[in-house]
Amino acid sequence: MEKKSFWNRAFHLYYDGFRQMTLGRTLWLVIGIKLFIMFAILKVFFFPDFIKHHSEPGGEAEFVATELQKRQLQP
Amino acid sequence: MIHFLAIDSAAVDWARAQFALTAAYHWLFVPLTMGLAVIMAIAETCYYRTGKVFWKTTSQFWQRLFGINFAMGVATGIILEFEFGTNWSNYSWFVGDIFGAPLAIEGIVAFFMESTFVAVMYFGWEKVSRGFHLTSTWLTGLGATISAWWILVANSWMQYPVGCAFNPDTMRNEMTSFWEVAFSPFAVDKFLHTVISTWIIGAVFVVAVSAWYLLKKREAEREMAIKSIKIAAVVGLLASVGAAVTGDESAYKVAQVQPMKLAAMEALYNGGHDVSLTAVAAVNPFSQPDYKQEEEAPWRIAIPYGLSILGTRTLHGFVPGVNDILKGYTCEDGTVEPSAAEKMERGKMAIIALNNYRRLCADEETFADQDSDGLIAAEKEKQLAVLTENFKYFGYGYIRDESELVPYIPVNFWAFRIMVGLGTLFIFYFAYLMFLWWRKKDISSMKWLLIAAIVMLPCAYVCSESGWLVAEFGRQPWTIQDMLPVTASISDIGSSAVATTFWLFLFLFTAMLVVEISIMLKQIKRGISE
Numbered sequence: 001m002e003k004k005s006f007w008n009r010a011f012h013l014y015y016d017g018f019r020q021m022t023l024g025r026t027l028w029l030v031i032g033i034k035l036f037i038m039f040a041i042l043k044v045f046f047f048p049d050f051i052k053h054h055s056e057p058g059g060e061a062e063f064v065a066t067e068l069q070k071r072q073l074q075p
Numbered sequence: 076m077i078h079f080l081a082i083d084s085a086a087v088d089w090a091r092a093q094f095a096l097t098a099a100y101h102w103l104f105v106p107l108t109m110g111l112a113v114i115m116a117i118a119e120t121c122y123y124r125t126g127k128v129f130w131k132t133t134s135q136f137w138q139r140l141f142g143i144n145f146a147m148g149v150a151t152g153i154i155l156e157f158e159f160g161t162n163w164s165n166y167s168w169f170v171g172d173i174f175g176a177p178l179a180i181e182g183i184v185a186f187f188m189e190s191t192f193v194a195v196m197y198f199g200w201e202k203v204s205r206g207f208h209l210t211s212t213w214l215t216g217l218g219a220t221i222s223a224w225w226i227l228v229a230n231s232w233m234q235y236p237v238g239c240a241f242n243p244d245t246m247r248n249e250m251t252s253f254w255e256v257a258f259s260p261f262a263v264d265k266f267l268h269t270v271i272s273t274w275i276i277g278a279v280f281v282v283a284v285s286a287w288y289l290l291k292k293r294e295a296e297r298e299m300a301i302k303s304i305k306i307a308a309v310v311g312l313l314a315s316v317g318a319a320v321t322g323d324e325s326a327y328k329v330a331q332v333q334p335m336k337l338a339a340m341e342a343l344y345n346g347g348h349d350v351s352l353t354a355v356a357a358v359n360p361f362s363q364p365d366y367k368q369e370e371e372a373p374w375r376i377a378i379p380y381g382l383s384i385l386g387t388r389t390l391h392g393f394v395p396g397v398n399d400i401l402k403g404y405t406c407e408d409g410t411v412e413p414s415a416a417e418k419m420e421r422g423k424m425a426i427i428a429l430n431n432y433r434r435l436c437a438d439e440e441t442f443a444d445q446d447s448d449g450l451i452a453a454e455k456e457k458q459l460a461v462l463t464e465n466f467k468y469f470g471y472g473y474i475r476d477e478s479e480l481v482p483y484i485p486v487n488f489w490a491f492r493i494m495v496g497l498g499t500l501f502i503f504y505f506a507y508l509m510f511l512w513w514r515k516k517d518i519s520s521m522k523w524l525l526i527a528a529i530v531m532l533p534c535a536y537v538c539s540e541s542g543w544l545v546a547e548f549g550r551q552p553w554t555i556q557d558m559l560p561v562t563a564s565i566s567d568i569g570s571s572a573v574a575t576t577f578w579l580f581l582f583l584f585t586a587m588l589v590v591e592i593s594i595m596l597k598q599i600k601r602g603i604s605e
Contacts, residue, residue: 009202017198023139023598024197027146028440030590035150036155046576047157050164050566063244064168065433068246071165071563072426072473 085570087561090162093577095547104148106539109223109270110277111141112216116209117306118350118356122210129202131297134212136603137281139197143598145193147591152226162573166554166564171247172238173256175228181225202330208475219334223273224266231262234546235332235553243432243459246370248558253333265546266330268321271314272539275501279528279535279558286528289445289519296602297519305512312505318498323385328460329387329549330394333556335480336549338397339487341382342372346396351382355492360485366397372488401477413468414590415477422472432458458504470553473563482551490544497538504531529588 004012021028055063085327115137122130154180159167167174195203195211203211232239238255239248250256250269271300282433285300293300330337337343342358343350356372358364364372383392387407395404395412403414413421433457442451503525511518518524554564 012196013198013202017194017200020198021596024142025145026594030587030594033147033148034587036154042154042579043157046159046579049160050162050568051160051168051169051203060168060605063495064165064246067567068164068169068426069430069564072423072569 081354081570083568084120085567086561086573089570089577090158090235090565090568091561092582093162093573094155094158094490096577096580096584097151097158098543098547100588101148101155102540102543103588104144105152105219105282105538106273106276107144108148109219109273109277111137111144111193111276112212112277113310114217114277114281114303114306116139116212116216117213117310117498118303120207123205129298132603133303135200136299137303138212139598140595142197142286143591143595147587155343162568163554163564164566166559168247169542169564170174170233170555171242171245171249172397173232173236173248173250173510176250176253177225177229177232177257177466181222184218185222187399188214192218202560213469213534220270223228223270227266227269228257228259228262230546231265232256233553234265234550235259235261236558237554241430241469243257243462244436245431253339257377261328261332262322264325268318268352268406271321272542274310274314274538275318275498276535278307278314278505279501279531281307282311282528286525287599288602290522290525290529292519293602295604301518304508304518304520306509307514308505311501312509314503315505317500319502321497322495326385327513333550334395334480334486335397335400336545337386337393338400339482339484339549340545342484342488342490343382343396344369344371344398345602346399348383348391348393348395350382350386350394351377351379352385353377353488358485358488360489362485363481364484366481366484377597395483401480409533411428413565415471415474415480417472417476418468418471421465422468422470422474423471425469427473428458428461428465432462448558468557470558470560473560474552475561478551479560482549483509486548487545490541490548492539494541494545497534497541501531501535501538 009055018024051063104596115134118130118137119134121127122134143207143493149347192211192214196215199208199211205570210510236248238252239260240251241247242249256262283304285296285303286421288296288300325338329340338346341353342356342364343353344364353372354376356375380390383390386392386394392406393404400412400483401415403412432455435451435458439446439455440449446452473481508518511521511524552560552562
């Protein structure tokens with residue numbers, strides 16, 4: 001009998017494993033919903049990159065310097 | 076005259092609360108993943124050595140519960156990174172690549188190790204050899220532990236920033252020594268204490284689930300429950316003692332680099348030599364004590380010399396209290412720790428020097444052709460020297476009143492006692508289970524013990540979360556110790572925006588937790604039957 005290659009066996013490990021999942025299907029569904037909520041809703045609508053949105057490209061250091069300056073002293 | 080920009084203090088509170096909520100939720104999953112990994116791997120090792128199907132079934136059962144917890148915990152930590160970028164943007168920029176490097180390594184290691192070996196563990200029972208499968212199971216646990224290492228390295232750097240230099244041109248801290256960051260003594264202690272404590276949670280979880288089967292007189296799971304309790308008792312006892320030893324070493328390190336945290340943990344208002352360790356005292360849990368007026372916390376019961384031994388490893392060593400740290404003191408080795416007022420003054424000098432330096436940099440570009448004598452460059456060097464000399468206290472320049480430097484004592488004091496108290500209880504608990512095993516007692520007939528085993532499960536989580544409360548509340552007001560306080564770290568955002576996402580998270584996290592617990596309970600009820 002011909003021995004299957006490493007990559008073939010590796011592919012079938014995942015392929016057969018995913019096909020035969022029972023509880024795993026539910027868990028993957030939960031993971032999918034969770035990742036969708038995190039990346040498609042929370043990240044997009046509620047968690048923008050604050051510095052990127054408030055500074056010019058390449059001007060991030062200046063923006064932070066100004067922010068830190070504002071936080072403290074103005075003689 | 077110094078004027079401070081009024082940052083919305085409610086925004087700071089909401090952002091802190093949101094971060095605490097997210098981290099605490101994330102930490103519900105992580106310790107069980109790492110703890111259960113050890114026990115399921117030991118069960119599979121028994122299968123490898125004996126070849127008995129019973130051990131295969133046992134390890135598969137614990138691996139199933141591991142999988143549920145693993146799936147529910149996946150990516151919950153990513154939300155913390157969202158919060159860094161939105162709520163704590165100044166901090167995110169300021170930490171530079173020091174935070175980025177360990178987190179990137181963590182992400183890569185987690186992805187490759189876990190996606191490979193978790194797959195072999197679940198899909199490979201009939202496809203790979205027993206030895207390779209066992210190796211994959213152990214490596215699944217090792218992968219999670221290595222991930223934890225890099226996260227804890229990043230956290231430790233915030234508590235004890237080493238191996239870095241501040242670049243005033245980029246406004247970022249730059250790594251000068253990867254090894255100093257990765258293997259700082261603080262990180263090593265934190266890693267050992269944290270990882271070992273997760274094994275306690277794994278052990279308590281396994282005993283609790285097993286106890287439930289015995290309480291319900293489930294014959295199919297009886298043997299698995301009894302033998303799993305034996306494994307968990309050994310792991311739990313070793314881990315409980317290990318957590319006590321590494322916790323002691325962690326406290327020693329805290330005494331060296333975060334004395335204010337130790338003073339808050341102990342409600343030590345006035346330090347000295349021969350300081351006793353507070354066992355318990357009537358510290359009001361709901362208000363900051365008047366540490367300036369009170370000599371010590373009321374109704375204090377203490378262990379003589381305990382704190383001197385803990386903090387200095389000598390009977391008579393000097394341990395500073397809150398007031399000593401604010402007023403300044405002389406360390407055992409003769410070095411003088413400046414007062415809070417002096418640190419605040421030097422911090423302001425550093426900030427002014429930084430601002431001047433950056434202004435001069437801009438001037439240098441604008442007036443390059445008019446500064447033939449190099450006066451601007453010379454002045455820049457002067458300001459840079461002032462900044463470098465005082466940078467150690469940079470963060471103090473943002474402190475308006477020295478009372479801001481004192482963490483909220485009640486939370487630190489009680490969380491520390493809850494952690495230590497429950498940790499001690501676990502030592503006796505697991506030792507008692509081992510004793511019963513040694514005396515060949517039938518644990519299934521001891522109903523009170525089985526109920527106690529289930530009650531221990533929430534106690535283990537309270538213990539673990541209390542540890543994080545001590546670590547994180549105790550370093551207030553700093554996001555990076557002495558370098559950056561929360562008031563400077565936070566983005567210029569409104570409190571209502573952060574409050575909205577706080578409540579959104581609370582709802583989402585609660586919903587996800589309900590889903591997880593219901594799936595977990597369903598699988599536990601199902602037991603080992605197919």
